[in-house]
Amino acid sequence: MRVEDFDMFSTLLKQRSGLVLTRDKAYLLESRLMPVARKWNMKGLEELATTVRTRKDEALLRDITEAMTTNESSFFRDQKPFDQFKQLVLPKLMEARAAKRSLRIWSAACSSGQEAYSLSMLLNDDAAKLAGWRIEIVGTDISAEMVERAKSGIYTQFEVQRGLPITMLVKHFKQNGDKWQISQQLRQMVSFREWNLLGDLSALGQFDIVFCRNVLIYFDQPTKAKVLEAISRQMPQDGVLYLGGAETVLGITDKFKPVEGQRGLYSLGGFSAAGARVA
Structure with missing residues (x-):
């Protein structure tokens, strides 16, 4: 992933969800956003990043945010x-x-x-x-x-x-x-x-x-x-x-x-x- 794309995605995620991503988490960003790119019929993360920059599509921004949100939970967690x-x-x-x-x-x-x-x-x-x-x-x-x-x-x-x-x-x-x-x-x-x-x-x-x-x-x-x-x-x-x-x-x-x-x-x-x- 290009550094400028990582910085753009991480800034977007912090603004929308509070999530803080350091550059050593680039692999996490890539693994979770590739399915979003595929869902939107894009070739990869570079196209996804370009689209985010040029078209403020709320549905797309929501998909990106939700893809990066950790949804770990269990019943009576930690008791x-x-x-x-x-x-x-x-x-x-x-x-x-x-x-x-x-x-x-x-x-x-x-x-x-x-x-x-x-x-x-x-x-x-x-x-x-x-x-x-x-x-x-x-x-x-x-x-x-x-x-x-x-x-x-x-x-x-x-x-x-x-x-x-x-x-x-x-x-x-x-x-x-x-x-x-x-x-x-x-x-x-x-x-x-x-x-x-x-x-x-x-x-x-x-x-x-x-x-x-x-x-x-x-x-x-x-x-x-x-x-x-x-x-x-x-x-x-x-x-x-x-x-x-x-x-x-x-x-x-x-x-x-x-x-x-x-x-x-x-x-x-x-x-x-x-x-x-x-x-």
């Missing part, structure tokens, strides 16, 4: 955050929201929906305690293809074997050939929509709990700060933010503070884990 959610965060916020009896949860960069559906399974387990509550789970992703997959709730055998306990597979999924579909009841608990984390988040409304895990690692420091500050404006003081195990707010923003004793969990300062023990 600990879900233990925190069930044993600490949910009980604490239910106590704090006892008067209005409503909670909103956001699974940001949700990919094909496994994180959001994992939360719906945990909430379904606590259905008796949550009777009379209005619980909303919103999953968003920059990829239209991933959002449609998430809405369908259909997964391969490989996907349901990654992190999903067999008891939950039997309880919440129906097999259809070599695929599995999550129950309509759980699909109705989650709404999915296409959304760019770099865009205006205000239309999404306020969230008590935000999962934004394994996303910031793809951004540079200014973009991380921008995204975290935008998220902070969509949360109450005692709301909680989940980041991935390799992510932190330290040195990036002073909006969020780590929740003491709870790795990967952050708050604007109004949430306390005092007295709680998470297995």
Whole structure:
């Protein structure tokens, strides 16, 4: 790939998705964009680059952006955050929201929906305690293809074997050939929509709990700060933010503070884990 083409594509991707690509990742760009070139009946990346420069086709730019977006996800990924959610965060916020009896949860960069559906399974387990509550789970992703997959709730055998306990597979999924579909009841608990984390988040409304895990690692420091500050404006003081195990707010923003004793969990300062023990 020509250096000038790599620089153009990397600049485009950073502007549209926040993704930062260094030149040693040229191989990744080539492998993921060649299928886009073929889809658009182009001979190769040089023609693709020329077309991007000369014709601002939004559908083409979307295909390029989606091709470079990492869509890695699994049910109950890393488990600990879900233990925190069930044993600490949910009980604490239910106590704090006892008067209005409503909670909103956001699974940001949700990919094909496994994180959001994992939360719906945990909430379904606590259905008796949550009777009379209005619980909303919103999953968003920059990829239209991933959002449609998430809405369908259909997964391969490989996907349901990654992190999903067999008891939950039997309880919440129906097999259809070599695929599995999550129950309509759980699909109705989650709404999915296409959304760019770099865009205006205000239309999404306020969230008590935000999962934004394994996303910031793809951004540079200014973009991380921008995204975290935008998220902070969509949360109450005692709301909680989940980041991935390799992510932190330290040195990036002073909006969020780590929740003491709870790795990967952050708050604007109004949430306390005092007295709680998470297995």
